[in-house]
Amino acid sequence: MDEYIDIVTKSGRHTGKIALKSEAHKNGWYHNTIHLWLYTSNGEILLQQRSHKKLIFPLLWDVSVAGHIDAGESFIEAALRETKEEIGLDLNPNDLKKIGVKLHESSYDNGNIRDYEFHQVYIANLKTEISKLKPQEDEVEALKLVNYDQFEALLSQSEENSHFVPKNKPYYEFVLNAIKTTLSI
Numbered sequence: 001m002d003e004y005i006d007i008v009t010k011s012g013r014h015t016g017k018i019a020l021k022s023e024a025h026k027n028g029w030y031h032n033t034i035h036l037w038l039y040t041s042n043g044e045i046l047l048q049q050r051s052h053k054k055l056i057f058p059l060l061w062d063v064s065v066a067g068h069i070d071a072g073e074s075f076i077e078a079a080l081r082e083t084k085e086e087i088g089l090d091l092n093p094n095d096l097k098k099i100g101v102k103l104h105e106s107s108y109d110n111g112n113i114r115d116y117e118f119h120q121v122y123i124a125n126l127k128t129e130i131s132k133l134k135p136q137e138d139e140v141e142a143l144k145l146v147n148y149d150q151f152e153a154l155l156s157q158s159e160e161n162s163h164f165v166p167k168n169k170p171y172y173e174f175v176l177n178a179i180k181t182t183l184s185i
Contacts, residue, residue: 004071005031012101012118018071028107028114031068034079035119036096038064038089038126039179044145046126048086051141056108056115059141061154061163063175064126066119075120087143088134089126096122099178102171119171123179151176 007017008030024031038046046064050057067082069075076093083089102119135143146154155172158164164172 003068005068006071007031008118010116012103021068025113025115028116030116030118032075033066033068033117033119034075034082035063035102035121036065036079036083037121037123037175037179039123039183040126040145041183043183044147045151045176045179046130047144047146048135049141049143051137051139053138056113057165060165061144062165069120075122079120079122086136086139088136089128091124095124097124097182098122100174102174104171121175123175123182148176148180 002020002022004018005021005024007015007019007024009015010030012030012032019027019029021031023029040046047061048064048066049059049061052058065079065083065086067078067086069078070081073081075098076096079096080091080093083091098120100121102121104115104117104119107114130143130145133143135141151172154161154163155169155176158166158169
């Protein structure tokens with residue numbers, strides 16, 4: 001879906017301009033996205049397998065919920081909307097804990113995409129059984145829970161196992177450490 005998004009500067013400041021997501025990706029304009037990582041109180045992390053229909057990294061496992069922030073939408077509003085759309089889960093604003101902002105700059109030949117995004121990264125406790133989640137067909141191929149040891153093992157072999165995006169390893173480690181700290185593990 002091609003929605004309107006706010007364009008920001010390379011330092012993340014609002015420019016007052018909006019553009020279609022496709023234009024931002026074609027022209028390499030900086031913009032914001034949300035990333036929400038869901039974890040259980042017993043130390044599992046919800047992973048989403050990207051749909052086979054995705055242009056970028058189809059079928060790789062990644063963040064629980066992610067998406068672009070619509071023009072004029074707050075980060076929290078976007079996180080709640082994307083969570084409902086992608087996995088059918090209703091959350092409240094106070095369920096979310098912001099753990100940071102990560103700049104992601106990549107170019108992809110397939111689709112001529114220059115993806116310059118500020119990931120607004122949140123975590124939240126998943127209190128719903130995974131079987132009750134409803135993956136959005138065009139976005140999500142599958143969902144699964146992995147414990148910390150499994151997450152770290154998959155991550156350590158990401159160059160060979162085609163599980164995670166290998167170059168995102170420091171980002172995944174940052175998220176894992178934030179979740180562990182939150183649960184005091």
